[in-house]
Amino acid sequence: DAMVIQNPRYQVTQFGKPVTLSCSQTLNHNVMYWYQQKSSQAPKLLFHYYDKDFNNEADTPDNFQSRRPNTSFCFLDIRSPGLGDAAMYLCATSRDKGYEQFFGPGTRLTVL
Amino acid sequence: GQSLEQPSEVTAVEGAIVQINCTYQTSGFYGLSWYQQHDGGAPTFLSYNALDGLEETGRFSSFLSRSDSYGYLLLQELQMKDSASYFCAVTSGTYKYIFGTGTRLKVLA
Numbered sequence: 001d002a003m004v005i006q007n008p009r010y011q012v013t014q015f016g017k018p019v020t021l022s023c024s025q026t027l028n029h030n031v032m033y034w035y036q037q038k039s040s041q042a043p044k045l046l047f048h049y050y051d052k053d054f055n056n057e058a059d060t061p062d063n064f065q066s067r068r069p070n071t072s073f074c075f076l077d078i079r080s081p082g083l084g085d086a087a088m089y090l091c092a093t094s095r096d097k098g099y100e101q102f103f104g105p106g107t108r109l110t111v112l
Numbered sequence: 113g114q115s116l117e118q119p120s121e122v123t124a125v126e127g128a129i130v131q132i133n134c135t136y137q138t139s140g141f142y143g144l145s146w147y148q149q150h151d152g153g154a155p156t157f158l159s160y161n162a163l164d165g166l167e168e169t170g171r172f173s174s175f176l177s178r179s180d181s182y183g184y185l186l187l188q189e190l191q192m193k194d195s196a197s198y199f200c201a202v203t204s205g206t207y208k209y210i211f212g213t214g215t216r217l218k219v220l221a
Binding site for chain 1 (some may be wrong): 142145150212
């Protein structure tokens, strides 16, 4: 019954070594989101897709990229992770504007 | 700028009622949502208000006043398992959500 799946759950990378986080959904939702959440802070929106339309938040660093090859999958690429990028990365989906978001369990990224 | 303000922490005892407030200032408004997040877990949806008034879902109720840019989450018959962080989130005119600063609720036995 898993609805939003994120892999891996824990990712360790080295400073500057590219990393890709993945998200898949079985809900067939149009909208997919990537959030970054640091300890004791609110989730911070990085990007969202409505279908294939990509929307980048103005303050999302260029170091972060995203791909959505089809409805079910979405990827977050961090080209050159810095120590400040260590965080929980949450993927979420929504049927449409105003509907509830369904979150995946998150990927905790550690940068050494 | 866009901002959503919540109290940082609220403490209450089991069985009590607690209200978590959210005031927002955003460039567009479509609706106000509430999410619960336990430590180490993902946010889970609690309720949504698009129109003024009260929405009730079991022990949880949520209120919205668009003219005051204000909403609250009301938790009744508090249980220990309600200890978590609670976030309000505004859906703007696009598909994006802006999350509030979060309120950490501690329920004491």
